[in-house]
Amino acid sequence: MAISIQIDRVSREYGPVKALDDVTLDIRAGEFFTLLGSSGCGKSSLLKLIGGFDRQTSGRVAFDGKDVGNLPANRRPVNTVFQSLALFPHMSVAQNVGYGLRLRGLSGSTLETRISGALDLVELSGFGQRDVNLLSGGQRQRVALARALVMEPGILLLDEPLTGLDERLRQQMRDEFGRLHKRTGATFILVTHNQDEALSLSDRMAVMHRGRIEQVDAPARFFEAPANAFVARFVGIDTLLRPERIVATGNHAEATIAGQTLPVRVEGPADLAASVVAIRPDRLFLAPQGMPPALTLMVVGTTFRGLHRDLKLAFSDGQTLVIAIEADADIGQLSAGQQVSVGLKPDAAVLISSAGLPPA
């Protein structure tokens, strides 16, 4: 049975370090939830509190609404797959997978059935008697997953489980997580600093920064409506422009940048000092001169990115923006200093909080 988790005003201090700073978060029963953030932002600290491996300094952690503060790790309906897989090297695959169940007193055919069911689930049927030391990295990763899933946890914690695997294996295991999540119906919580992993797997994700949660949303929302400049940059929206004027009506506004006006959707404060215009590179295109709404910009240069090319353009006040164009686009005639016209698709520009940017 999947379980919901309530994190209510939780802080965790390690001496002067605030690893978690007043975090409130609701994780729904059965969802694939990801804690995403760069090193040191507090993701593992939060995971440890859910797993019961650590105690918060203040605040409350509850499962299905019930406080679990006094429940030790081994009595929580939670299993964890750690980055260091911590398989027992002197045990076979089956012994590793069955370890937790044996501790719970299971034996004989009940134990055998549960072990082989878990091995089937991770596509390692028939591997029970193998020596774990002789398995490939991906197979070891699967054994670690089977060992957690065999306990039929309501909550499965995945702590950077793909770190250290090569790209092909990462992709394979990523697909595996998605499949297992659907099959088991448990609440999955993944901790990662890898954006691709988070975007491809999560129902919802939280971006963390310095012990705080900056935004919780479905992956697509982070691109449509980033909560602030920090989040926008974190998900790869690098074009953040400071407007010199904003005229707002409801959810829409006109922002003026270096004398040029463009339509923006308002997602943050419509306040000059506290907001920036975030522009999605995939919603801009080179347009025929004068096609509205269009901006006139100066070519700075291009950078080859493999599957596409970044074209960097500048406003007359020196602020720059980047457009993604096809890698083989015929831009031979574009040279630095030349003026081009740039069209905006709907919702190309949003006005968001400037939090996370240095003051102007």
Ligand SMILES: Nc1ncnc2c1ncn2[C@@H]1O[C@H](COP(=O)(O)OP(=O)(O)OP(=O)(O)O)[C@@H](O)[C@H]1O
């Ligand atoms: N046991 C501890 N004692 C002292 N400081 C700690 C301890 N555990 C974590 N910290 C500090 O708390 C902050 C958050 O650490 P945490 O491990 O939660 O970050 P993280 O986002 O998981 O980072 P990483 O991706 O590098 O694992 C960091 O500044 C870290 O140095």
